[in-house]
Amino acid sequence: MAEVSVRKVVKEYDGGVQAVKGIDLDIADHEFVVLVGPSGCGKSTTLRMIAGLEEITSGEIWIDGDVVNDVPPRDRDIAMVFQNYALYPHMSVFDNMAFGLKLRKFPKDEIKRRVDEAARILDIVPLLDRKPRALSGGQRQRVAMGRAIVRNPKVFLFDEPLSNLDAKLRVQMRTEIKKVHQTVRTTTVYVTHDQIEAMTLADRVVVMNHGVIEQVGTPNDLYHHPATRFVAGFIGSPAMNFMPCRVQDGANGGLDVRVSDSIIVPIPPARVDRYGKFKGKNMVLGLRPEHLFEYHEQGKPGWSRVEMLVDVVEPMGMETMVHYFVDGAPICARVDPATHAAPGEMMPLTADLNQMHLMEPDTGKVV
Amino acid sequence: MVDGTSVPIGVTAPRSKAGRKTTMQKFAQRRSTTGFLLCLPLILLIACFVIYPAFYAIYLSMLNKKMTAFVGLGNFEFLLKRHTFQLVIFQSCLFAITSVVLKALLGFTLAHLMHNIPGKNQKIWRGLLLVPWVIPLALSTLTWWWMFDPSYSAFNWVLNQFGFANVPWLGVGWIARFCTIAVNVWFGTPFFMIMYLAALKSVPEQLYEAAAIDGAHGIQKLIFVTLPMMRNIIAITVLFSLITTFADFDIVRILTAGGPQDMTHVFATYAFQVGIQSGDIPLGAADSLFMFPILAFAAFFVLRGVTQRTKEIAA
Numbered sequence: 001m002a003e004v005s006v007r008k009v010v011k012e013y014d015g016g017v018q019a020v021k022g023i024d025l026d027i028a029d030h031e032f033v034v035l036v037g038p039s040g041c042g043k044s045t046t047l048r049m050i051a052g053l054e055e056i057t058s059g060e061i062w063i064d065g066d067v068v069n070d071v072p073p074r075d076r077d078i079a080m081v082f083q084n085y086a087l088y089p090h091m092s093v094f095d096n097m098a099f100g101l102k103l104r105k106f107p108k109d110e111i112k113r114r115v116d117e118a119a120r121i122l123d124i125v126p127l128l129d130r131k132p133r134a135l136s137g138g139q140r141q142r143v144a145m146g147r148a149i150v151r152n153p154k155v156f157l158f159d160e161p162l163s164n165l166d167a168k169l170r171v172q173m174r175t176e177i178k179k180v181h182q183t184v185r186t187t188t189v190y191v192t193h194d195q196i197e198a199m200t201l202a203d204r205v206v207v208m209n210h211g212v213i214e215q216v217g218t219p220n221d222l223y224h225h226p227a228t229r230f231v232a233g234f235i236g237s238p239a240m241n242f243m244p245c246r247v248q249d250g251a252n253g254g255l256d257v258r259v260s261d262s263i264i265v266p267i268p269p270a271r272v273d274r275y276g277k278f279k280g281k282n283m284v285l286g287l288r289p290e291h292l293f294e295y296h297e298q299g300k301p302g303w304s305r306v307e308m309l310v311d312v313v314e315p316m317g318m319e320t321m322v323h324y325f326v327d328g329a330p331i332c333a334r335v336d337p338a339t340h341a342a343p344g345e346m347m348p349l350t351a352d353l354n355q356m357h358l359m360e361p362d363t364g365k366v367v
Numbered sequence: 368m369v370d371g372t373s374v375p376i377g378v379t380a381p382r383s384k385a386g387r388k389t390t391m392q393k394f395a396q397r398r399s400t401t402g403f404l405l406c407l408p409l410i411l412l413i414a415c416f417v418i419y420p421a422f423y424a425i426y427l428s429m430l431n432k433k434m435t436a437f438v439g440l441g442n443f444e445f446l447l448k449r450h451t452f453q454l455v456i457f458q459s460c461l462f463a464i465t466s467v468v469l470k471a472l473l474g475f476t477l478a479h480l481m482h483n484i485p486g487k488n489q490k491i492w493r494g495l496l497l498v499p500w501v502i503p504l505a506l507s508t509l510t511w512w513w514m515f516d517p518s519y520s521a522f523n524w525v526l527n528q529f530g531f532a533n534v535p536w537l538g539v540g541w542i543a544r545f546c547t548i549a550v551n552v553w554f555g556t557p558f559f560m561i562m563y564l565a566a567l568k569s570v571p572e573q574l575y576e577a578a579a580i581d582g583a584h585g586i587q588k589l590i591f592v593t594l595p596m597m598r599n600i601i602a603i604t605v606l607f608s609l610i611t612t613f614a615d616f617d618i619v620r621i622l623t624a625g626g627p628q629d630m631t632h633v634f635a636t637y638a639f640q641v642g643i644q645s646g647d648i649p650l651g652a653a654d655s656l657f658m659f660p661i662l663a664f665a666a667f668f669v670l671r672g673v674t675q676r677t678k679e680i681a682a
Binding site: 051052053072073074078079080082084086087088089090099100103104131133147151 | 573579
């Protein structure tokens with residue numbers, strides 16, 4: 001087990017396209033770090049550079065205190081689980097798992113002990129004699145994880161390992177991966193484009209976009225204190241609502257946020273100082289769907305009431321999503337399933353503005 | 368309806384006697400019958416040009432020289448006792464096995480080199496290396512024959528330039544054997560190269576990456592990933608090439624016509640000499656039939672292996 005550091009790492013492809021633009025990241029021993037971001041953000045490239053499968057244009061990668069820029073993958077003492085498993089189709093499950101150990105000339109008894117142990121952890125003991133062809137997607141993924149575990153490497157690398165599984169199996173395997181990490185405690189770098197996977201698995205999440213790191217933090221940090229509009233929009237499902245707004249003077253020396261002619265809401269007193277310097281400026285208001293509520297007379301005192309025209313209602317059982325438009329911008333509220341909201345009708349709404357985020361429209365920075 | 372009655376949609380009217388299908392109609396409507404009829408032209412072609420000639424050859428091989436009497440396996444016995452024919456068996460095996468092994472090794476090496484040449488340049492090299500395979504064999508063998516000529520050949524001219532004496536390329540048994548094999552390898556290697564190149568391209572890149580992370584270096588990747596993934600293609604190309612090389616006629620006929628002292632004869636050229644030139648067609652037929660058990664034996668084991676592996680690894 002080891003620490004991993006990525007220092008000012010750049011990856012530039014032929015033709016000058018930069019996939020990774022000088023990122024810095026320190027991963028502690030035993031830590032489970034998830035790189036998350038949309039397609040093409042550079043997360044997989046970063047992982048592959050850590051693995052040694054991709055050359056680094058500039059910068060340094062450290063594993064366990066050593067610079068490994070010029071160390072081939074086989075000497076980095078890492079294990080990787082690929083999106084499409086990359087199992088050797090001509091070898092049995094046992095041989096797939098034992099391959100790395102055989103190449104490293106481990107004694108036969110030790111290989112058998114390690115493979116049996118990993119198979120027991122992953123619950124694949126009855127599959128050891130089968131060929132990958134005879135396994136289901138979930139079983140193949142377990143074998144791929146087993147191949148990584150038996151090596152007892154310094155670092156585990158996962159490259160979107162659950163993308164090829166169906167939704168139900170994905171949830172199950174997610175739990176398995178977390179369980180395995182809790183058992184073996186190996187430093188893990190995990191790449192996914194699924195923010196739910198990132199939130200549920202990670203000790204820390206690294207959000208990447210256009211080859212740069214937007215924010216690094218615990219799942220809660222990212223959810224409640226996003227640093228940029230991108231992170232605010234990427235983390236959370238359904239995504240945060242964004243509405244163009246203007247900060248203006250309010251009643252009793254306070255401030256208001258003016259979203260439209262009919263939607264002017266007061267900024268909570270605790271945030272007046274923070275947002276005071278943006279008075280008169282055009283900003284973007286961010287509010288998560290769960291911070292918008294159906295207005296009830298018995299609601300919290302001081303919360304403003306706004307009437308909104310319902311566009312679409314999506315009952316989901318434990319909650320209901322209601323969609324509206326504010327000046328052309330789509331807005332979603334996650335409300336009580338007992339709501340009587342119906343498309344084409346007006347619905348009274350209120351918001352917990354203590355959870356609001358205000359962003360600069362040009363830089364996207366949350367202020 | 369015209370008679371004023373109506374039948375609800377989806378409810379079948381009672382079958383009339385006239386509407387009942389005959390056995391012949393049922394037979395004609397079966398999927399297997401349609402399949403058979405679609406394959407019939409091919410079956411007829413194979414029957415006319417493969418099955419009939421094969422059985423006719425077997426029939427011929429059991430007749431006497433004048434083709435007037437049945438002699439059973441007499442022609443086969445006669446051939447096996449003849450020293451020349453023993454040479455033919457030896458040379459055919461030597462020619463086919465050595466050529467195929469060399470073609471496979473060279474083709475594999477070239478395919479690997481080609482695989483590592485980036486994009487556009489690869490196409491150019493691939494095109495150039497395919498040239499020997501696309502030139503009509505008889506024509507290119509004539510060029511080789513000229514190059515092997517003892518007096519005016521290109522090879523001997525080069526040797527002379529370096530102070531070496533002329534080599535009788537096609538005049539001495541073992542050298543002539545080497546020459547026929549060399550020309551066959553020159554002609555057949557591009558086929559192996561192109562097949563192996565296609566196979567190499569079909570090996571998923573992630574298997575190499577997984578192997579690299581598992582700790583494999585170049586040779587180990589070749590042994591544990593590339594070769595097992597290519598086994599089926601290797602087996603099928605080797606079998607195909609073995610069949611065509613065993614049956615080769617052009618190269619030996621043009622280069623040496625079986626000489627010197629019958630040392631380069633293979634089954635096909637010897638069958639031609641005995642059957643056509645010497646007019647003993649039954650003996651020629653018997654000669655050519657000797658290839659069949661050898662190739663059938665090889666084909667059985669190769670194809671059985673291919674089927675087994677396909678079942679094992681096909682995802």
